[in-house]
Amino acid sequence: MYRSTCNGWLGSYSDIKHIVVSRDTNEDEVLKKAKTITESTSGNTGCNIQLLQKYHMMIEPKKSYPALTGLTFHGSTTKNINLNKK
Numbered sequence: 001m002y003r004s005t006c007n008g009w010l011g012s013y014s015d016i017k018h019i020v021v022s023r024d025t026n027e028d029e030v031l032k033k034a035k036t037i038t039e040s041t042s043g044n045t046g047c048n049i050q051l052l053q054k055y056h057m058m059i060e061p062k063k064s065y066p067a068l069t070g071l072t073f074h075g076s077t078t079k080n081i082n083l084n085k086k
Contacts, residue, residue: 001017001018001019001052001054002016002018002019002049004017004047005048006039006044006048017037017038021033030051
């Protein structure tokens, strides 16, 4: 979890975000990745990133829905499939 603070046209703004990385990723690399993600999504450069908390999470999927295939994850693209078409 990290806090990003960026300067925009109407002043600065802060946001708290989560980043998922492999377990052995060092903190400097996490900071670089968080900065890249924040600056690409905000359109600003020079955002300040502060790490807040590191935690280990385990997720057990129970059910997937068709809309899951239409998601885009940082930098990857997927084709959106509309199953409701007739």
